[in-house]
Amino acid sequence: MxxxxxxxxxxxxxxxxxxxxxxxxxxxxxxxxxxxxxxxxxxxxxxxxxxxxxxxxxxxxxxxxxxxxxxxxxxxxxxxxxxxxxxxxxxxxxxxxxxxxxxxxxxxxxxxxxxxxxxxxxxxxxxxxxxxxxxxxxxxxxxxxxxxxxxxxxxxxxxxxxxxxxxxxxxxxxxxxxxxVLTGVGAVTNSAKVAPGESVIVFGLGGVGLSALMGAIGSGAATVIGVDLAAGKLDKARELGAIAVSPEGLADAIAEHLPAGGADVVIETVGNAKVLGQAYRAGRRGSRIVTVGLPPPDQNLDIPALSLVAEGKTLIGSYMGSxxxxxxxxxxxxxxxxxxxxxxxxxxxxxxxxxxxxxxxxxxxxxxxxxxxxx
Ligand SMILES: NC(=O)c1ccc[n+]([C@@H]2O[C@H](COP(=O)([O-])OP(=O)(O)OC[C@H]3O[C@@H](n4cnc5c(N)ncnc54)[C@H](O)[C@@H]3O)[C@@H](O)[C@H]2O)c1
Ligand SMILES: [Zn+2]
Ligand SMILES: [Zn+2]
The missing domain is CATH 3.90.180.10 (Medium-chain alcohol dehydrogenases, catalytic domain)
Incomplete structure (x- = not known):
């Protein structure tokens, strides 16, 4: 029937x-x-x-x-x-x-x-x-x-x-x-495997990004920085206990809070290859960069190929939070x-x-x- x-x-x-x-x-x-x-x-x-x-x-x-x-x-x-x-x-x-x-x-x-x-x-x-x-x-x-x-x-x-x-x-x-939640928290716990005491930057503070941010705080990350264009999203991230900055303010926040010159883990949840490039650069030497956003299929990622090796970075794609x-x-x-x-x-x-x-x-x-x- x-x-x-x-x-x-x-x-x-x-x-x-x-x-x-x-x-x-x-x-x-x-x-x-x-x-x-x-x-x-x-x-x-x-x-x-x-x-x-x-x-x-x-x-x-x-x-x-x-x-x-x-x-x-x-x-x-x-x-x-x-x-x-x-x-x-x-x-x-x-x-x-x-x-x-x-x-x-x-x-x-x-x-x-x-x-x-x-x-x-x-x-x-x-x-x-x-x-x-x-x-x-x-x-x-x-x-x-x-x-x-x-x-x-x-x-x-x-x-x-x-x-x-x-x-x-x-x-x-x-x-x-x-x-x-499955996607954002999964990106933190399964894809990046954030350990207590690590530093995490999250690009994009929509439903997925704020879930990642909460997941990072909930997993014991020591420093969590959220990055977004929208002032309301930054306020929300601060309410949740993170540092929150516009993309322009990120360099200063890194200089102030991350002595290694970048985060241990960077999570991109915007869906834009240019932002993924910024996320890649915001990781310290040896960092894990997790990409969650789904950019339009014709966008390519532009990063210095040498840096993957010379800076020992790991780029991780995360579908459904792995x-x-x-x-x-x-x-x-x-x-x-x-x-x-x-x-x-x-x-x-x-x-x-x-x-x-x-x-x-x-x-x-x-x-x-x-x-x-x-x-
Ligand atoms: N990998 C997966 O399994 C999976 C699952 C769900 C969603 N997604 C994708 O993840 C992305 C985020 O989804 P959502 O529902 O949270 O979206 P959303 O629109 O709620 O959030 C995106 C956020 O990015 C911000 N933003 C836009 N441009 C920016 C920039 N240049 N720098 C910093 N922040 C910027 C926006 O202000 C917004 O807060 C989308 O691309 C979506 O398709 C992927
Ligand atoms: Zn979805
Ligand atoms: Zn199957």
Whole structure:
């Protein structure tokens, strides 16, 4: 038996002029929703956050197959199970994750599910991990965003796109564990493996960057410096206990606080190759530079090749925080419960689905951190 869902659908990647409140790239419509197939679950979405990766699909920085039901950071309640689903029951709360891992490819077998070839191929095609589409409009298929499509009141997802979490967590908080926290804190704990007492610079203080900043403080980093263009983001970083400066102020902050001439770890969460170059230069000799941002595919990184060797730097790409979501989401929730990861600080506003075009503007101009749609 198929059902219905109300979803935010994008018809075209790129070609929309800002402000989006006027060009209205997102359309709100009722879609047909297939029942969950084998290994799949039907989830009633409670809350979903807007991430820059959604904006990148809208503005064409990251072109995806269209039409697509957007959204990839969310949480909800399991309503029904397809055949063969184990470990979940109706009524469970799940956090959705934006790269399902097949469990069988070389990456998965090596414990690197965040590089799963099968999951990445399905995401690239806008299909679920099991192949094909569960969303349709007037008989036409609608693509899934990263196997999730969380800007919908009900979704069908692969079981491997879910992590079960406790029901006492407020939904708007649970939602951001799916992308911002998993990515930002994972960049610190898994990709950089920040040790207590180290120094960390974070470029970009949106949902992902502030998560990295909190993760660094929560991991015992001795000096944490946040860098952003937006004054409100710098204020937030200071509230969280970091030093915060504009890109122009960074050299002075390094001179004052980092005797080695740069940080032990630098984390870039802007999505701009030029900023990644600045991040690379902000690391001390022997530093680890972790890149998390997703720049448009035609941008190249310009760094002195010699410096990698002569300065012994390590450049690390970090997708989904190099995370194993079923291991790491409960860990980060534990850090949140213990007061080491004040995730509520990421939530700048809550919304209804129809606010999405305005929300794209607030993200685009750097005003908002995480804007959460509550269903
Ligand atoms: N690697 C992954 O798995 C993964 C997951 C989620 C998001 N992302 C990417 O990470 C990036 C950040 O996502 P987000 O949702 O936090 O975005 P966001 O828009 O909320 O935050 C980006 C921040 O960068 C700041 N910024 C812009 N230009 C800057 C500059 N020149 N110098 C310093 N700061 C600057 C903005 O003011 C903003 O605060 C995006 O590129 C997104 O696509 C990657
Ligand atoms: Zn995201
Ligand atoms: Zn795999």
């Amino acid at each position: 198929s059902g219905k869902t109300r979803a935010a659908v994008l018809e075209q990647s790129g070609g929309h002029t800002a402000p989006y409140a006027r060009s209205t790239p997102m359309r709100f419509t009722e879609l047909d929703l297939d029942p969950p197939g084998a290994g799949e679950v039907l989830v009633r979405i409670e809350a979903a956050g807007l991430c820059h990766s959604d904006l990148s699909v809208v503005n064409g920085d990251r072109v995806r197959p269209m039409p697509m039901a957007l959204g990839h950071e969310g949480t909800g309640i399991v309503e029904a199970l397809g055949d063969g689903v184990t470990g979940l029951a109706p009524g469970d709360r799940v956090v959705l994750v934006f790269l399902p891992s097949c469990g069988q490819c070389k990456a998965c077998l090596s414990g690197e599910g965040y590089l799963c070839d099968v999951g990445a191929a399905a995401n690239g095609k806008g299909e679920l991990l099991g192949g094909g589409f569960r969303l349709h409009e007037c008989g036409h298929d609608v693509h899934h965003h990263l196997g999730v499509s969380a800007f919908s009141n009900r979704v069908v997802v692969d079981q491997r796109s879910t992590v079960k979490v406790d029901r006492d967590i407020p939904p708007q908080i649970a939602a951001v564990f799916g992308c911002a 995370s194993i979501p079923a291991r790491d989401i409960p860990r980060y929730i534990g850090m949140w419960r213990a007061g080491h990861l004040p995730v509520e600080q990421l939530i700048s506003s809550t919304h209804v689905l129809e606010d999405l075009n305005d929300m794209l503007d607030a993200m685009s101009n750097g005003e908002a951190i995480r804007q959460i749609i509550v269903f």
